[in-house]
């Protein structure tokens with residue numbers, strides 16, 4: 266049954282559903298690759314595909330064949346370029362299904378109470394950040410939100426200890442063998458130290474910001490974690506979230522931003538990295 270007719274086009278409910286599903290899918294893919302170089306490749310490929318559709322509708326046969334060939338080879342290239350995103354996407358589906366099932370089964374079928382996610386206390390983080398900034402000690406603190414940071418935690422030394430100001434300061438102390446790299450905090454615990462973070466290749470990052478800051482931005486591009494960067498050179502505190510860095514914050518600004526960011530629901534799917 267047709268819903269409406271536009272010239273030669275007959276549009277039915279299923280067509281609308283089809284377009285809506287494709288729009289959601291494209292939006293989710295865009296969210297997955299947003300902020301990375303892959304997003305530009307994705308937009309480029311989409312444009313080529315649109316040109317192909319136009320050319321095909323106009324029956325320009327030679328150009329259609331060339332574009333068809335380009336798109337089919339391009340599809341293979343896309344799989345290679347987006348291998349990390351595809352892996353995350355598949356892990357996300359598996360993980361969220363597991364999580365939902367586990368919670369549902371435990372809460373409703375087994376009548377067990379399901380504890381809420383551990384609450385992250387900001388105070389030790391803010392206190393340690395203040396001391397590190399005042400002492401120009403330098404620090405890189407990753408605060409996990411939803412994405413699993415296993416891959417990055419594995420690049421460093423496992424700690425798995427209760428979060429405390431004293432321990433953070435000990436890790437970033439000048440003579441500590443763990444002070445290089447980043448500390449990863451997950452669910453109110455210090456999960457790992459000396460971790461290596463992905464460095465952003467964004468050309469718009471000011472040249473004055475070195476690798477600590479670039480690593481903070483890179484981590485916030487690759488995951489939904491919030492990354493606190495304390496500059497050893499200037500003692501300034503910055504916060505990277507969603508690929509953006511807020512520079513030169515005081516402690517209360519940092520606290521407000523962290524509270525707002527960590528509470529607000531993620532605008533992209535959970536990633537397992």
Ligand SMILES: Nc1ncnc2c1ncn2[C@@H]1O[C@H](COP(=O)(O)OP(=O)(O)OP(=O)(O)O)[C@@H](O)[C@H]1O
Pocket residue numbers: 403404405444445446447460461462463464473474475476477478479480495496497498499
């Ligand atoms: N990819 C990375 N992952 C984790 N830590 C990193 C990474 N890159 C740099 N760092 C940390 O940042 C430290 C300082 O790097 P660099 O001086 O280039 O950064 P910066 O942004 O100029 O910061 P600062 O203002 O503190 O000097 C390194 O010694 C290391 O501990």
